[in-house]
Amino acid sequence: MSKTIKGKIWKFKDNINTDVIIPGRYCHLTDLNELAKHCMEDDDPDFAKKVSSGDILLAGDNFGCGSSRELAPITLKAAGLSCVIAKSFARIFYRNSINIGFPIVECTQAYDDASVGDTFEIDFKSGTVTNTTKKKNYKIVPFPDFIEQIVKSGGLLKCKDLLSQ
Amino acid sequence: MNLVEKIFAKHAGKKSVVPGEIIMAECDVIMGNDLSTSLSIDIFRENGFKKVLYPDKLAIVMSHFVPAKDIMTAKLCQKVRDWVKQHKIKNYIEAGKGGIEHVVLPDEGFIKPCDLIVGGDSHSVTYGAFGAAGIGIGSTDLVFAWVTGKLWFKVPPVIKIIYKGKKARWVYAKDMILLALRELTSSGALYKGIEFDGEAVAGLDIAGRTTLANMTAELGAKCGIIKADQKTIDHLNKTRLKGTKFDMSSADSDAKYEKIVEFDLTKIEPQIAQPYSPDNVCDVSDLKRVKVNQVYIGSCTNGRVEDLRIAAQLLKGKKVHSDVRMIVTPASQNAYLSAINEGLVQIFIEAGAAVSTPTCGACLGGFMGIVGPKEVCVSTTNRNYPGRMGDREALVYLANPAVAAASAITGRITHPEEINVPVTV
Numbered sequence: 039m040s041k042t043i044k045g046k047i048w049k050f051k052d053n054i055n056t057d058v059i060i061p062g063r064y065c066h067l068t069d070l071n072e073l074a075k076h077c078m079e080d081d082d083p084d085f086a087k088k089v090s091s092g093d094i095l096l097a098g099d100n101f102g103c104g105s106s107r108e109l110a111p112i113t114l115k116a117a118g119l120s121c122v123i124a125k126s127f128a129r130i131f132y133r134n135s136i137n138i139g140f141p142i143v144e145c146t147q148a149y150d151d152a153s154v155g156d157t158f159e160i161d162f163k164s165g166t167v168t169n170t171t172k173k174k175n176y177k178i179v180p181f182p183d184f185i186e187q188i189v190k191s192g193g194l195l196k197c198k199d200l201l202s203q
Numbered sequence: 204m205n206l207v208e209k210i211f212a213k214h215a216g217k218k219s220v221v222p223g224e225i226i227m228a229e230c231d232v233i234m235g236n237d238l239s240t241s242l243s244i245d246i247f248r249e250n251g252f253k254k255v256l257y258p259d260k261l262a263i264v265m266s267h268f269v270p271a272k273d274i275m276t277a278k279l280c281q282k283v284r285d286w287v288k289q290h291k292i293k294n295y296i297e298a299g300k301g302g303i304e305h306v307v308l309p310d311e312g313f314i315k316p317c318d319l320i321v322g323g324d325s326h327s328v329t330y331g332a333f334g335a336a337g338i339g340i341g342s343t344d345l346v347f348a349w350v351t352g353k354l355w356f357k358v359p360p361v362i363k364i365i366y367k368g369k370k371a372r373w374v375y376a377k378d379m380i381l382l383a384l385r386e387l388t389s390s391g392a393l394y395k396g397i398e399f400d401g402e403a404v405a406g407l408d409i410a411g412r413t414t415l416a417n418m419t420a421e422l423g424a425k426c427g428i429i430k431a432d433q434k435t436i437d438h439l440n441k442t443r444l445k446g447t448k449f450d451m452s453s454a455d456s457d458a459k460y461e462k463i464v465e466f467d468l469t470k471i472e473p474q475i476a477q478p479y480s481p482d483n484v485c486d487v488s489d490l491k492r493v494k495v496n497q498v499y500i501g502s503c504t505n506g507r508v509e510d511l512r513i514a515a516q517l518l519k520g521k522k523v524h525s526d527v528r529m530i531v532t533p534a535s536q537n538a539y540l541s542a543i544n545e546g547l548v549q550i551f552i553e554a555g556a557a558v559s560t561p562t563c564g565a566c567l568g569g570f571m572g573i574v575g576p577k578e579v580c581v582s583t584t585n586r587n588y589p590g591r592m593g594d595r596e597a598l599v600y601l602a603n604p605a606v607a608a609a610s611a612i613t614g615r616i617t618h619p620e621e622i623n624v625p626v627t628v
Contacts (some may be wrong), residue, residue: 053389053480057588062567065238066268066276068245080590100390103423104586105567106325108242108341128423129394130325134341184225184355194343195250201351203227 043120043141043160044170045094047152050081054097055104056131060113062105070116073109077117091118094158098124098149102131111135111142121160123167125149136185139193143167144179205458206317206428207361207396210336213450214319222360222461231318231335233260233348236304236563238267239323241279242342244286247349255290256352262294262313263287264304267563269297272570302535302561305329305417305503309409310537312442316431317450321348326503326585328424331416332409333439334431334451336396339420359425360461361396362387366403368469372626373619375513376411377505377583377603379403380418381474382466385484393423395461398454403468404429409438410509417504418585421481430454473618475581476601479589487606490616497580498529498611499592500604501559502566505583506534508541510604515547517608517622518554524614529556530572536561556611568592574599581610 058080060073067073078085095114101124102110111134114122121141135142143160145167152158156171165178181189191197204212204219212220214228235243240263255261263283268276287295294313301307305326308314316334320327323345330337340354348354366379384391397419407415412429419427430453439449473487500506500514511533523529531551533539539561542548551558565572566584574580574597582592587599600616609617 055586055588057568057586057591061590062569063573063590063593065567065569066241066279080588080595083595100393100423103389104325104420104588106239106323106327106339106341108239108343126390126393128390129425130339130341133344137341137343137347182225182357194347195246200227200355201347203351203353 041161041163043094045092045120045158046090047094047096047154047156047158048089049152049154050095050097052098053100053103054081056102056107056110057104059102059110060107065107065109073113074116077113086117089117089119092120093118095119095122096149096152097122099126101127103128106130108134108138111138111140115140123148123158136188137194145176146179148176205361205454205460206398206430206452207336207426208358209452210317210319211356211358213317220358222358224358225355226358227353227355228319229353230260230321230348231315232262232313232320233345234262234264234304234308234320234322234324234327235345236267236324237265237269237280237283239342239345240283243323243345243349244282246343246346250346252346252350255349258290258292259294260352261292261349262308263292264296264301264307265298266303267567268569269562270560300536302533302538303503303506303563305413306507306534306538309333309413310442310535312439312444315439315444315447315449316435317452321354325420326417328419328427329413329417329503331419331426331428332412333435334428336426336428338426359394359396361398362392363398363400363460363463365401365463365465366468367401367465368403368467370403370468371472373473373605374468374471375603375605376407376414378471378474379466379468380415381476381484381601382471384418384421384476384482385474387422387464389421389423389480389482391422392419395424397422397424397427399427399429405432408509409434410507413507414504418481421585473603473606475606475616476587478587478598478600481586481601487602487616487618493579493616495527495581495610495614495616496578497572497574498527498607499565499572499580499582499584500607501532501534502563502584503534504585505604506532506538508533508538510583511538511542511547512545513604514608515550517605517612517619517624518556519550521554521612523555523611526614527611529611530559530565531556532559532564532571533561565592581607581616583607
């Protein structure tokens with residue numbers, strides 16, 4: 039994961055579930071470009087056309103609830119999103135994202151002030167999220183050390199220490 | 204320790220564990236279905252792995268897109284079959300020989316009390332009905348478990364949910380879990396374990412227990428456990444586990460819980476989850492004017508033969524409303540065969556319902572009962588998010604099998620008490 043991420047935000051509400059992120063009817067697809075076309079389709083049918091590479095998804099509580107499908111973070115990544123910032127994440131989505139090295143950030147305060155199109159900057163080193171449009175700073179909820187180790191390795195299966203434990 | 208802590212400690216080789224502690228735990232069963240396994244195979248290969256450490260711990264059940272619905276899913280299933288052969292996975296359950304994993308595995312003797320089961324499917328929490336910790340995981344975690352036999356976990360804080368009181372007629376386990384969703388919401392047990400307790404839980408049959416544990420996924424829970432008792436042993440003794448000495452551990456009397464929630468079932472009527480969330484729950488009598496286009500009975504939540512019996516009891520000698528199509532999908536071959544032998548399939552067919560082969564199919568918006576724009580479906584499944592069972596504007600209501608069957612007869616959302624069904628003792 040790079041040290042900083044900068045991008046324009048898209049805002050979604052609480053309890054965005056994996057069926058919305060990538061509907062079950064597409065879960066047999068393997069082509070990343072095809073999956074990307076259907077990202078968030080059942081919430082916003084035009085999302086895949088509107089989203090640009092490097093954009094950030096900002097969401098409320100319990101992002102990624104529902105199905106265990108790992109295609110959810112895979113599809114968000116394939117659609118060009120650089121990171122998801124949420125007030126909280128559903129547990130399987132959280133693990134899946136960490137496992138494939140897709141950046142996720144838990145931040146409880148950034149949501150309420152933000153408007154669609156604001157530019158956000160995430161500094162992983164200092165643990166801050168900045169809404170550069172609104173000129174506001176927020177603290178990231180830090181990963182526990184154990185998870186930080188997986189993140190630094192670039193994913194669960196690249197974490198040699200764990201595989202040999 | 205509570206029961207969740209005991210199970211984690213046992214599998215981490217520790218005397219005790221505390222919430223928040225990160226452990227590496229041995230898995231007893233590593234479950235995957237066609238969908239999660241297919242992605243895991245790609246990940247396994249991409250990462251250069253060659254060998255599954257304990258092939259006999261794997262259980263692979265073809266459930267989501269079987270019988271294959273098109274060429275794409277046929278290829279997906281082919282990939283799984285080839286890999287299973289290559290790695291000599293003996294616990295492979297093909298279409299026609301099983302059904303939905305969460306019904307098949309406990310009925311075939313794969314699940315024991317106090318086991319730790321990881322599954323590439325969120326409804327793996329269902330194994331909690333047998334006193335096991337069933338934990339849903341994604342495909343990378345599944346590969347980690349394939350190659351190491353283990354997986355890391357953060358020991359969760361545990362909520363104890365107690366159900367008291369005698370349920371009224373037409374109130375079932377589905378209503379108990381919908382009631383919990385109504386009160387605790389979709390994030391009510393996020394990152395947490397659940398232990399169920401109380402006379403109303405002990406009184407549930409095995410089918411009811413699986414329904415209760417199954418939808419703890421919708422509460423966000425890591426696992427949802429009902430401690431094993433004589434009913435559990437009797438069920439498992441009907442499988443290949445006959446004669447096994449089971450670990451019947453239960454929570455210590457001084458076990459710690461993050462909170463204890465109590466529900467009195469005495470005055471509860473059937474519950475129903477309105478679109479577009481399983482926690483958007485109200486009483487069924489609040490919705491009498493809602494017209495119905497489709498009724499679906501099936502899934503890992505309510506597709507056991509016990510559920511089909513409830514539906515058949517209402518449909519016997521009656522007809523499905525002319526504006527409704529009703530689909531009955533038994534969750535397993537065993538449930539299907541019992542439904543044939545007991546005359547339930549005949550009741551469904553004579554009533555004008557379509558009866559299909561076991562599959563997860565329509566529940567996840569795959570096939571065999573997809574719902575169109577603005578159509579209303581009363582379903583015994585577990586999720587009603589936008590697009591879950593078809594079009595993003597389809598309106599899915601989650602209910603127990605009696606409410607579903609009653610609604611199929613009248614063509615609108617209906618309390619089963621409206622249908623004249625004699626009380627049987």
